[in-house]
Amino acid sequence: MKGYKFRLQSLLDTRTNQLENAQLEFSRVQYKLQLENKKLEELYDKLKQTNVGLKSVLSSSLSIDPFTINNYRGYIVKLESDIGHQHKVIADVEFELEEKKNIMLEAMKAKKILEKLKEKGLKEFNEKIEKHTMAEIDDIATSRYIRNQSI
Numbered sequence: 001m002k003g004y005k006f007r008l009q010s011l012l013d014t015r016t017n018q019l020e021n022a023q024l025e026f027s028r029v030q031y032k033l034q035l036e037n038k039k040l041e042e043l044y045d046k047l048k049q050t051n052v053g054l055k056s057v058l059s060s061s062l063s064i065d066p067f068t069i070n071n072y073r074g075y076i077v078k079l080e081s082d083i084g085h086q087h088k089v090i091a092d093v094e095f096e097l098e099e100k101k102n103i104m105l106e107a108m109k110a111k112k113i114l115e116k117l118k119e120k121g122l123k124e125f126n127e128k129i130e131k132h133t134m135a136e137i138d139d140i141a142t143s144r145y146i147r148n149q150s151i
Contacts, residue, residue, distance in 0.1 A: 004125040006118045015111040022104040029097045036093050040086045047079045 006012065054072040058064065 004122050006121055008114055008117065012111070012114040012118065015107065015114055019104070019107040019111050022100065022107040026097070026100040026104045029093065029100050033090070033093045033097055036086065036090045040083065040090060043079060043083045043086055047076065047083065050076055050079060 050072060054069070054076070057068055057072065
């Protein structure tokens with residue numbers, strides 16, 4: 001008897017490649033999310049530093065320069081706008097990440113189904129081989145018994 005050959009092996013290989021591609025895409029988007037979160041943290045740090053700088057200018061005993069205060073306030077407004085925009089970017093990336101996760105899970109399910117079919121086919125193949133082997137052993141035992149009886 002020949003060895004077991006899964007007739008849907010090429011489809012299983014394709015599904016395996018699809019899963020690997022989906023996992024790569026998921027990882028890529030995860031990394032992108034980490035970068036965007038880091039940008040947000042940097043924006044918050046800049047905002048905090050700018051507020052500290054503004055407070056130090058306001059609390060200094062030197063004459064208060066309205067132009068400098070206006071520059072600080074303008075920069076603070078810009079940073080707050082950038083932070084709002086960054087939150088939107090992060091929300092979009094999180095949505096994309098969720099989509100990639102769903103695609104990856106579907107690819108896993110599709111591959112798992114074919115792996116189960118392959119396991120089932122291999123089990124049936126092994127059972128047939130075992131039956132065939134047992135039948136050969138029975139034939140040998142029967143022929144020996146008959147030969148011993150005729151002696």
